[in-house]
Amino acid sequence: MRCLPEHKAVTAALNSPLGCERPAEMPGLEQNKRKMEDTKMRNTGLKFTWENGSKNSNAINIFKENGINWEYNHFGNLTADFYGIGIFEKVDYKHLENDDFEICIV
Numbered sequence: 001m002r003c004l005p006e007h008k009a010v011t012a013a014l015n016s017p018l019g020c021e022r023p024a025e026m027p028g029l030e031q032n033k034r035k036m037e038d039t040k041m042r043n044t045g046l047k048f049t050w051e052n053g054s055k056n057s058n059a060i061n062i063f064k065e066n067g068i069n070w071e072y073n074h075f076g077n078l079t080a081d082f083y084g085i086g087i088f089e090k091v092d093y094k095h096l097e098n099d100d101f102e103i104c105i106v
Contacts, residue, residue, distance in 0.1 A: 041092055041104035044082060050099045059091055059103050 046066065048058045056078045063070045069081040071088060079088035082105060090106040 041094060041106055043094070044103050044105060046103040047096070048101055048103070050101055055093050055101060056091075058101075059093070062103065 046059075046062050048062050050058055059078060059080075060070055062068075063080055069084070069088075070091075071079055073079050073088070073090070078091045080091055080103075081088050092104050092106045094102045094104050096102055
């Protein structure tokens with residue numbers, strides 16, 4: 001099979017003995033890596049000490065104290081409207097130390 005010269009990565013893969021080895025240069029790999037880093041959790045500054053109940057119930061108490069609307073989405077995940085504009089974002093937790101957690105946006 002003949003490949004176009006501008007597709008060096010594809011040509012290298014097809015010309016390898018097994019035809020399935022990963023070429024040394026992968027175009028766009030750095031760009032994809034940056035996209036994955038951008039999807040990490042965002043901190044909210046809302047923290048709690050987990051003493052009893054679930055992490056979600058502790059987060060809901062923090063939301064109530066701060067006037068933040070919250071709901072469970074159809075997947076059963078806790079979501080919150082952190083900015084008060086009607087956009088509910090998925091909630092996750094960052095373990096700080098011992099029983100201290102920070103509420104984060106996924």
